[in-house]
Amino acid sequence: MNLDELRTIMRQCGVEDGVDLDGDILDLEWQELGYDSLAVLEITTAVQHAARTPLLEEEVALLTTPRLLLERLGTLTPAAV
Known part of the structure; x- marks a missing residue:
């Protein structure tokens, strides 16, 4: 699983208006991204x-x-990206 695959899943689960999933989202909390x-x-x-x-x-x-x-998931090392 990589970030692009995760973004695809996140989009399938819905995206709030004004949230740019293509931006730097790695360290944003789910609530900041509009997910309950x-x-x-x-x-x-x-x-x-x-x-x-x-x-x-x-x-x-x-x-x-x-x-x-x-x-x-072991697909991203700490402090990567």
Whole structure:
């Protein structure tokens, strides 16, 4: 899973007006990107399916940004991009 694939999933889950997912979104929290807890659950479920990597429910709550999610999946090293 890379950032572009994550962006595709995020778009499929809906994007609020005025949010530019093509910008620097790695360190923005989900709420800053316009996603509520239900949308984040939808995103993380789709990511787990696409990446074939299960995440524990407890850890999903700690993955508050796209960077943290990608790092947890092991596809983005800390401080990358």
